[in-house]
Structure formats: C-alpha cells, structure tokens
Amino acid sequence: MELIPVSIESEIACGADLAAIAVNACDLHDFDVLVVTQKVVSKAEGRVAALEDGDLDGFDALVAQETRRVLRRRGRLAITETHHGFVCANAGIDRSNTAPGTVTLLPSDPDRSARRIAARIRHLAGVKVAVIITDTFGRAWRRGVADVAIGAAGIRPIIDLRGTQDHSGRTLEVTEVCVADEIAAAADLVKPKAAGVPMVIVRGLPETFFGNGAAAEVVRPYPEDLFR
Amino acid sequence: MELIPVSIESEIACGADLAAIAVNACDLHDFDVLVVTQKVVSKAEGRVAALEDGDLDGFDALVAQETRRVLRRRGRLAITETHHGFVCANAGIDRSNTAPGTVTLLPSDPDRSARRIAARIRHLAGVKVAVIITDTFGRAWRRGVADVAIGAAGIRPIIDLRGTQDHSGRTLEVTEVCVADEIAAAADLVKPKAAGVPMVIVRGLPETFFGNGAAAEVVRPYPEDLFR
Numbered sequence: 238m239e240l241i242p243v244s245i246e247s248e249i250a251c252g253a254d255l256a257a258i259a260v261n262a263c264d265l266h267d268f269d270v271l272v273v274t275q276k277v278v279s280k281a282e283g284r285v286a287a288l289e290d291g292d293l294d295g296f297d298a299l300v301a302q303e304t305r306r307v308l309r310r311r312g313r314l315a316i317t318e319t320h321h322g323f324v325c326a327n328a329g330i331d332r333s334n335t336a337p338g339t340v341t342l343l344p345s346d347p348d349r350s351a352r353r354i355a356a357r358i359r360h361l362a363g364v365k366v367a368v369i370i371t372d373t374f375g376r377a378w379r380r381g382v383a384d385v386a387i388g389a390a391g392i393r394p395i396i397d398l399r400g401t402q403d404h405s406g407r408t409l410e411v412t413e414v415c416v417a418d419e420i421a422a423a424a425d426l427v428k429p430k431a432a433g434v435p436m437v438i439v440r441g442l443p444e445t446f447f448g449n450g451a452a453a454e455v456v457r458p459y460p461e462d463l464f465r
Numbered sequence: 466m467e468l469i470p471v472s473i474e475s476e477i478a479c480g481a482d483l484a485a486i487a488v489n490a491c492d493l494h495d496f497d498v499l500v501v502t503q504k505v506v507s508k509a510e511g512r513v514a515a516l517e518d519g520d521l522d523g524f525d526a527l528v529a530q531e532t533r534r535v536l537r538r539r540g541r542l543a544i545t546e547t548h549h550g551f552v553c554a555n556a557g558i559d560r561s562n563t564a565p566g567t568v569t570l571l572p573s574d575p576d577r578s579a580r581r582i583a584a585r586i587r588h589l590a591g592v593k594v595a596v597i598i599t600d601t602f603g604r605a606w607r608r609g610v611a612d613v614a615i616g617a618a619g620i621r622p623i624i625d626l627r628g629t630q631d632h633s634g635r636t637l638e639v640t641e642v643c644v645a646d647e648i649a650a651a652a653d654l655v656k657p658k659a660a661g662v663p664m665v666i667v668r669g670l671p672e673t674f675f676g677n678g679a680a681a682e683v684v685r686p687y688p689e690d691l692f693r
Binding site for chain 2: 238308311316323377395416418422465
C-alpha cells in the first residue's frame with residue numbers, strides 16, 4: 238500500500254470543482270481512494286461563516302447552530318454531537334487554514350459531497366475511485382487527535398469479518414473493522430498540517446474494500462452506544 | 466509513504482526472538498517503523514492463559530485479573546481499563562489466532578517490549594528502527610474497531626503542533642496529533658486478519674517523528690479525561 242500526498246497550490250474558493258482540481262493535480266487509477274480533507278470540501282461548498290478572532294459569543298452561537306447535543310463542557314471546549322451524529326469538539330468548527338475572520342463548518346452532508354466528487358472524477362477522467370472526506374477528531378481516553386472519515390463514497394467503511402476464520406480455523410471474534418477511519422488516519426501521516434496538501438491518494442487496498450457505503454454507517458446508533 | 470506486510474510462516478512460541486524473526490523475514494532500513502501485533506508479542510513473552518471455549522467463569526476471572534476498573538458492562542462485554550490505563554473490551558483478552566484452549570493477555574509492559582525489539586534489531590542488523598506494538602480496540606461513538614498503539618519505542622507517539630503556523634500564518638488550534646495510533650491504523654490495512662501477517666513495515670515517515678517516546682504517553686490522565 239502506498240500513500241501519495243497531492244499538493245494544491247491554489248486557495249480553494251466557494252464553487253471550486255474539487256474533482257477537476259484532483260484530476261489536474263494527480264494521476265488517479267481505478268481502485269484508488271482519494272482522501273480529501275473537510276476543510277477544502279467546506280470551502281468549495283460555501284460552508285464558511287464569518288467570525289472575528291476573539292468573538293466568543295459568536296463562536297458559541299455557531300457551535301449551538303451546528304450541534305444536536307452537548308455531551309460535555311469544559312471552559313470553551315464543548316464535546317458535541319453534530320446533526321450528522323458525529324461526536325467531536327466544538328461541532329467541527331475550525332479556524333486553521335481559513336481566511337482571516339472566517340471559520341469553516343462541517344459539510345451539510347459529507348457522504349453526498351464524497352459521492353459527487355467520485356462521480357465527477359469518473360466523468361472527467363474515466364476512473365472509478367473511492368472518496369473519503371476526513372476531519373481531525375479527539376478521542377475518549379486517549380491523548381492526541383487523529384483523522385477519521387466523515388464522508389465516504391465507493392468504499393465499504395466497515396468490513397465485516399464475521400464468519401471469516403482465523404489462522405487456526407476458528408471463527409474470528411473481532412468482527413467489524415472500520416477501514417474508513419483507518420484510511421483517514423493513514424492519509425493524515427503524509428499531510429503536513431501547515432502545508433497545502435488537502436488530498437492524499439491511497440493506492441493498493443484490497444478490491445474487496447470497494448463497493449457501496451457511506452460514513453453515516455460509522456455513527457454508532459444510540460441503543461448500542463455505551464458512552465452517549 | 467509505503468506499507469509492506471511481513472509474512473511469518475511459523476507459529477510464534479514462548480521465548481521466540483521477534484527481532485531475529487523480523488530481521489530474517491524482511492529488509493529493514495533506518496527510520497522504518499516496524500509495527501508488531503500484540504498477539505505475537507504476548508505469545509513470545511508467554512502472556513498466554515489456558516481457557517477452554519465456553520468457560521465463562523474462567524473468562525470473567527481473567528478479565529478481573531487484567532483490569533483496574535470496569536467502565537461499562539453489557540452482557541458478556543466489559544469495557545475495561547487495564548492496569549496500563551488502556552480502555553478496551555474485556556481487558557484485551559483475545560481468543561483469535563491462538564492455540565485451542567488458550568487466550569492471549571496483553572503484554573505486561575508493551576513499551577518495554579517495543580524497546581527490547583528495537584534494541585535487538587539494532588544489535589542484529591545495525592539499523593535503527595522504531596517499533597510500535599498494536600492492538601485492535603473499539604471506540605466510543607463510532608462503529609467498528611481500529612488498531613491503536615499499545616507499545617512504542619524510537620518514535621514520538623504524539624506530535625505537538627502547538628506553535629506551528631498554518632498556511633495563512635496563524636497559529637494552529639489543533640495541537641497534538643497521535644501519530645502512533647495513526648501508524649497503527651495504517652498498518653492494519655495491509656494485514657488480512659486471517660493470515661499470518663503479524664508485522665508491517667511503515668516506510669517514509671518524516672524523520673521528525675522519530676525520537677524518545679512511549680505509548681504510555683497516549684493514555685489520557687484522569688484529570689483531563691472527560692469520559693472516564
């Protein structure tokens with residue numbers, strides 16, 4: 238498996254055609270996964286809000302607008318559940334790598350965003366790639382953040398190993414692997430945070446990973462969630 | 466960045482020299498990360514317990530022995546905090562890919578295990594590699610499991626981006642990235658669960674990732690943990 242960072246020099250504006258930008262910037266093959274950071278998807282879709290540095294009331298109002306429920310609060314940090322069902326800090330509102338006086342909000346429907354990018358790449362370049370849209374989330378119990386999948390198309394986000402057998406012929410206990418999050422995490426390793434690398438190609442994944450799927454499947458439903 | 470699975474044909478026995486096995490099985494370079502699954506480390510260190518299929522009382526006793534605290538219970542599933550401070554299902558006790566009538570326990574000190582493997586590889590092959598020992602953990606709020614780092618040597622598990630500047634010259638808000646977990650997740654993608662691939666080489670990471678560090682640093686201390 239190989240990971241190839243895709244540098245994009247130009248700033249992404251509202252209405253930008255991310256598929257065309259990707260096709261011009263790199264050489265995509267069938268069964269590649271194109272990992273795209275939330276930041277550029279939000280900018281291309283106009284999911285940007287005006288917010289001056291230090292406007293704490295404005296920030297709180299934006300977090301409330303983007304939030305279904307607050308799980309925990311500590312000082313200015315709110316651990317929120319977004320309208321998509323994602324649990325993350327401050328509803329995913331982000332100030333880094335944005336124009337001064339603005340923040341990005343998460344895409345309204347990141348799975349739809351991923352489907353559109355994948356379909357348009359197929360139209361433009363004739364290749365069938367999967368697309369994963371990533372954001373950087375904190376985790377319970379473990380320090381540090383890691384990238385996860387918030388949108389996906391053309392890939393099965395969770396691979397069900399139930400029924401497969403282990404090396405010694407027994408049925409495996411560990412059942413469902415969230416490969417979408419593992420791909421998101423892998424891609425982050427080749428993306429220097431400060432630089433203009435909003436996309437990464439992940440090449441060489443098993444063809445069995447590809448198929449219909451959406452990152453919405455990764456959200457754990459309330460009845461089976463022990464921590465919500 | 467490139468990920469290379471390392472196939473090991475032989476079963477790992479108690480006392481096995483994992484460093485020698487790795488050196489014989491693959492070509493390691495300076496600044497490679499050798500990712501090793503918990504399963505083979507536990508087997509090599511004799512962290513194996515007898516447990517017949519269906520011995521539920523024996524299983525509960527083992528979980529209790531390996532556990533500092535139970536966070537949640539549902540049926541046979543206990544979400545536990547191990548003596549290392551890791552939060553995972555059933556104290557990481559695992560029945561897959563073990564000899565019949567046995568389970569593996571987590572290594573007593575996985576950071577020490579990683580340091581020993583790294584030092585011995587340096588002795589045997591003259592190369593300076595980092596070592597990450599991984600296990601497969603569930604997560605709060607998100608379906609599916611993903612591999613994380615439970616032991617590390619020669620690599621800084623969390624890269625602090627505080628003070629670095631983003632593309633537009635502002636200081637980044639997202640501060641600490643857990644690259645050890647991202648490397649563990651990445652390596653899992655090239656490890657078919659059923660097959661004998663207990664090690665993965667991760668090649669091409671930035672040299673700034675390498676240095677002193679231990680996976681114990683990833684455990685979030687109680688005072689800053691909102692979910693424990």
